[in-house]
Amino acid sequence: MDYATGLRLQQRLVELRKSNEIANVLVLLEHAPVITLGRNARRENVLASDELLKQRGVELFECDRGGDVTYHGPGQLVGYPIFDLRSFLGPDGRRKTQGAVEYVRRLEEALIRTCADYGIGTERVAGMTGVWTQLSTAVIPSGANERSERAQSRDPYPTPESQAKIAAIGVHISRGVTSHGFALNVTNQPLEYFQLIVPCGIATKPVTSLEQQLCGRATPSMDEVAQAVARNFGRVFDSQVVWVDSLDALLGRSVGVPVRAPEELRQLAGEEDTFWV
Numbered sequence: 001m002d003y004a005t006g007l008r009l010q011q012r013l014v015e016l017r018k019s020n021e022i023a024n025v026l027v028l029l030e031h032a033p034v035i036t037l038g039r040n041a042r043r044e045n046v047l048a049s050d051e052l053l054k055q056r057g058v059e060l061f062e063c064d065r066g067g068d069v070t071y072h073g074p075g076q077l078v079g080y081p082i083f084d085l086r087s088f089l090g091p092d093g094r095r096k097t098q099g100a101v102e103y104v105r106r107l108e109e110a111l112i113r114t115c116a117d118y119g120i121g122t123e124r125v126a127g128m129t130g131v132w133t134q135l136s137t138a139v140i141p142s143g144a145n146e147r148s149e150r151a152q153s154r155d156p157y158p159t160p161e162s163q164a165k166i167a168a169i170g171v172h173i174s175r176g177v178t179s180h181g182f183a184l185n186v187t188n189q190p191l192e193y194f195q196l197i198v199p200c201g202i203a204t205k206p207v208t209s210l211e212q213q214l215c216g217r218a219t220p221s222m223d224e225v226a227q228a229v230a231r232n233f234g235r236v237f238d239s240q241v242v243w244v245d246s247l248d249a250l251l252g253r254s255v256g257v258p259v260r261a262p263e264e265l266r267q268l269a270g271e272e273d274t275f276w277v
Helices: 003-018 050-056 100-117 189-196 210-214 222-236 263-268
Strands: 025-029 034-037 059-062 069-072 076-082 131-133 165-174 177-185
Touching: 003 025, 003 059, 003 076, 003 177, 025 222, 050 059, 050 189, 069 076, 069 189, 076 222, 100 131, 100 165, 100 177, 100 222
Parallel strands: 034 059
Antiparallel strands: 025 076, 034 069, 076 177, 131 165, 165 177
């Protein structure tokens, strides 16, 4: 999906969520190649000229999410949670509004768990947003800075130079409703495009992917990763996950009728006639 279409979809879903016409929604998709500039982006962090971007078929798009410059494209799972942060329950069973920091930490946790599903150890880095490979499992691309003495001393918050970023996060919150979200690199395809930018404005930090960290082991399909992400979102946000494959189903135009999971996901799970209600 091109970025502008995805953005319009988000904006419409945000309107519907604010008016309580839909429940919380997690949109999972792949974008056509695009470099996006967040509210805090600096144009100099786009290293490629406009002509080179055109030659590579990469769009340039300014948006209202937080953060600096990032890339989206095929081989990368992009997730847009349209959540009302006032709709979740606290430990006592009462509604408790999530703050922005708590929300971002939960996004990170869902992605950390997803990477763990494939045997990849990831973690947070103090003072930064996103998900990073652990020192013990990181496959650092050639040309990356050597680990610092502080990282080698097993500091619980290693320096950025010692790790690679596998998932980026940039969110927008309006009247308690979220949009934008995360990008998880699944295959190595997106990695070459990150050379066109300074990812998230961090020049000393390499990026990586599930495929690169798996070191030759079978790379999961995008559908598999999407299913793992949805499952882990359900656990982290303590919510039931209902798959829908059309906006009509999402908007309740088939109220009272069970929503059938997308066919490719049923096949992936080896299920022939499963329904979510």
